Amino acid sequence: MYSLYVIMFSLHLSLNFIGGTIMAFQSAAGYGNLPNGNFSPVIYSKQVQLAFRKATVVGDITNSDYFGEISAQGDTVKIIKEPEISVSEYARGTQVNAQDLDDEDFSLVIDKANYYAFKMDDIEEAHSHVNFMDLASNRAAYRLSDQYDQEVLGYLSGFKQSALHTDADTVNDQVNGTKAVASAGSDELLTSMKLKKGDFGNITTSSAGDHSIPVAARLPGATALPTATVSPAMIINRMKRLLDQQQVDSQGRWLVVDPVFMEILADEDSRFLNADYGESGALRNGLVLNNMHGFRMYVSSNLPHVGTGSGTSGSANQNSNFGVIVAGHESAVATAEQINKTETYRDPDSFADIVRGMHLYGRKILRPEAITTAKYNAA
Numbered sequence: 015m016y017s018l019y020v021i022m023f024s025l026h027l028s029l030n031f032i033g034g035t036i037m038a039f040q041s042a043a044g045y046g047n048l049p050n051g052n053f054s055p056v057i058y059s060k061q062v063q064l065a066f067r068k069a070t071v072v073g074d075i076t077n078s079d080y081f082g083e084i085s086a087q088g089d090t091v092k093i094i095k096e097p098e099i100s101v102s103e104y105a106r107g108t109q110v111n112a113q114d115l116d117d118e119d120f121s122l123v124i125d126k127a128n129y130y131a132f133k134m135d136d137i138e139e140a141h142s143h144v145n146f147m148d149l150a151s152n153r154a155a156y157r158l159s160d161q162y163d164q165e166v167l168g169y170l171s172g173f174k175q176s177a178l179h180t181d182a183d184t185v186n187d188q189v190n191g192t193k194a195v196a197s198a199g200s201d202e203l204l205t206s207m208k209l210k211k212g213d214f215g216n217i218t219t220s221s222a223g224d225h226s227i228p229v230a231a232r233l234p235g236a237t238a239l240p241t242a243t244v245s246p247a248m249i250i251n252r253m254k255r256l257l258d259q260q261q262v263d264s265q266g267r268w269l270v271v272d273p274v275f276m277e278i279l280a281d282e283d284s285r286f287l288n289a290d291y292g293e294s295g296a297l298r299n300g301l302v303l304n305n306m307h308g309f310r311m312y313v314s315s316n317l318p319h320v321g322t323g324s325g326t327s328g329s330a331n332q333n334s335n336f337g338v339i340v341a342g343h344e345s346a347v348a349t350a351e352q353i354n355k356t357e358t359y360r361d362p363d364s365f366a367d368i369v370r371g372m373h374l375y376g377r378k379i380l381r382p383e384a385i386t387t388a389k390y391n392a393a
Contacts, residue, residue, distance in 0.1 A: 068160055068163075068314070068315050068316060069300030069312075069313070069314060069315075070159055070160065070162075070163040070300070070314075070316075071163065071167070071270055071300045071301075071312045071314050071316075072162065072163045072166045072167060072349065074268070074301070074310070074312070075268040075270065075310075075312070075342070075344060075347070076166065076170075076344065076347045076348060076349045076377070077344055077345055077347070077348050077349075078348070078349055078350060078351075079348060080093070080122055080348050080350050081349075081350045081351060089123060089124045089125070089352075089376075090121050090122070090123050090124070090191065091121065091122045091350070092119050092120075092121050093119055093120055093121065093122060093194075093378075093380070094117060094118070094119045095116075095118045095119060095120070095194075097115045097116050097117070097118075098116065099113070100113055119192075120191060120192040120193060120194045120378075121191030121192050121378075122190065122191055122348060122350060122376055122377075122378035123190050123191040123376050123378075124350060124352050124374060124375065124376035125190065125376055126165065126374070126375050126376060126377070127353075127372060127373065127374045127375075128158055128161050128162070128178070128372070128373050129370065129371060129372040129373070130154040130157060130158065130370065130371050131368060131369070131370035131371075132150050132154065132368070132369055132370075133361060133364075133366045133367070133368050133369075134146060134147050134150070134366055134367050134368075134369070135364070135365065135366045136365040136366060136367075137365070139367075147367070147369070150369070151356065151369055154356075154369070154371060155356070155371070157179075158354075158371060158373045160316070161178065161179065161373075162373060162375065163314070163316045164181060164182060164316040165182070165377075166347075166349060166377050167182070167270065167314060167316045167317055167318070167340070168181070168182025168186070168316075168317075168318050169182075169186060169190075169377055169379075170340060170342070170346070170347045170377070170379060170385060171317065171318050171338045171340045171387050172185060172186055172199075172201035172202075172203050172208070172318075172338070172387060173185060173186055173201075173318035173320075173338065174186040174187075174188065181316065181317075181318060181319055182317075182318040183318055183319060183320050183321075184320075185201060186200070186201040186202075187200040187201065188200070189202060190202070190376065190377065190378050190379075191378065194378070194379055194380050194381065194382060195382050195383070198379075198382045202379040202382060203379065203382050203385060203387065204382045204383060204385075206256075207256055207260075207382065207383065207385060207386040207387065208386070208387050208388075208389075209227065209249065209252060209253065209256075209386065209387065209388035209389075210223065210224050210225065210226065210227060210388075210389060211223055211224070211225045211226060211227050211228070211332065212224060212225075213227075213252065214227065214244045214248065214252075216239040216240065216241060216244070217241065217242060217243070217244065218241045218242070219241075219242050222333065224333070225332035225333045226332045226333065226336035226389040226390050226391045227244050227249065227388060227389065227390040227391075228242065228243045228244065228327075228332060228390070228391060228392075228393035229243060229244055229245070229246055229249065229275070229278055229390045229391070229392060229393055230243040230244075230245065230278065230392070230393040231245060231246070231278050231279075231281035231282035232245035232247070232248075232282055233282070234283065242393065243393040244390075245282055246275055246278050246279040246282060247279070247282060247283075249339075249388050249390065250269065250306065250307050250309070250341075251307060252388075253269070253309075253341040253386045253388065254267075254307050254308055254309070254341075256386045257341070257342075257343070257384065257386060260383040260384065262343050262381075262383070262384045263343060263345075264308055266343050266344040266345065267308055267309045267310070267341065267342070267343050267344075268309055268310045268311075268312065268341065268342060268343070268344060269306060269309035269310070269311045269312070269339070269340075269341040270300075270311075270312045270313075270314050270317060270339060270340050270341070271311065271312070271313055271314075271317075271339045272313070272314065272315065272317045272319070272323075272324055272337050272339065273313060273315060274323070274324040274325045274337060274392055275324065275337070275339055275390065276302070276313045278392060300312040300313050300314050309341060317337060317338055317339065317340070318337070318338045319336070319337045319338070320334065320335060320336050320337075320338075320389075321334045321335035321336070322335045323335060323336070323337050323391075324336055324337025324390060324391050324392060325337075325391075325392055326391050326392070327391060327392050327393055332391055335391060336389045336390060336391040337389070337390060337391065338387055338388070338389050338390075339387070339388050339390065340385065340386070340387045340388075341385070341386050341387075342384050342385040342386065343381070343384040343385075345380065345381060345384065346379065346380060346381045346382070346384035346385045347377060347378065347379055347380065347385070348377065348378045348380050349375060349376070349377045349378075350375060350376050350377075351373070351374070351375045352374045352375065352376075353372055353373065353374035354372075354373050354374070354375075355371060355372060356369065356370070356371035357369075357370060357371070
């Protein structure tokens with residue numbers, strides 16, 4: 015991420031330092047007219063170079079169905095699950111026994127909060143030729159949004175951040191509220207929905223089956239399955255199958271991949287990035303394809319990576335250096351915001367304004383059967 019800085023430029027074709035002063039042009043030997051260069055001033059641009067922004071995807075792939083119920087008060091929402099109904103065979107004369115309905119529930123807890131605060135001195139603000147208050151406020155709002163995106167993407171992928179402002183890179187072992195499904199792990203996901211190397215029978219290399227999946231492009235014209243790698247399309251198809259087997263609605267499915275996976279996929283078949291493939295739409299929030307085997311496909315740099323990440327190749331590293339991609343349904347994860355505000359007040363100890371903001375939110379995996387992950391590394 016590039017830091018924010020002001021572009022300095024001058025109306026010179028070339029720069030030459032003479033006596034500590036910036037001069038516009040080279041001077042001939044012995045030329046002494048206007049030696050200090052005071053008629054060639056440096057001009058500070060009012061245009062400020064903004065740092066690059068990462069795309070955020072969480073708003074597109076989660077639902078906010080419970081936002082209204084918690085926005086005013088309280089820190090927990092109890093969500094009642096649909097009761098399961100048993101169907102029994104009937105024959106004439108059979109006594110019909112009515113079952114008792116279960117009112118099982120689980121909870122979404124508002125338990126995440128981030129903030130920022132910065133100070134703008136009155137004199138510095140008056141002397142500045144650019145509006146640093148607006149610049150800093152804009153950057154601060156982005157940082158809160160980016161932090162939120164990193165944390166939620168890590169959570170729904172089964173990972174947590176080791177520290178603020180870093181990618182999620184350690185396995186999540188903290189349940190938010192109570193599990194939606196009792197058989198889910200401490201990361202609230204189902205083991206059967208997590209893809210790893212051992213789930214692909216074409217790989218015959220000897221490393222453990224719980225290692226990350228070695229991924230490489232399967233080039234056009236190949237007739238046999240590779241024996242040491244899996245193609246990105248094979249992983250996407252397997253994710254689709256897992257969701258199909260869970261009867262997850264085909265409408266509203268999404269897939270989030272990292273830039274490394276996207277590169278390998280494009281190497282395999284450039285049509286995946288062609289506007290004529292599937293349903294293409296305007297790019298927004300990391301969206302690259304509206305229909306990739308039934309998924310809305312996003313690219314994000316905020317997905318979890320362990321060690322040196324998905325770009326690490328070599329079988330020896332496949333359980334310590336890898337990335338994670340995730341697919342699911344928009345009903346699978348809920349997010350709720352309780353506070354998302356910015357305020358400005360005078361510093362009582364100086365002549366300055368203090369701007370601060372806070373984001374208080376919660377997230378909950380509602381349907382772990384509607385989320386599937388794959389840990390992989392480039393082969």
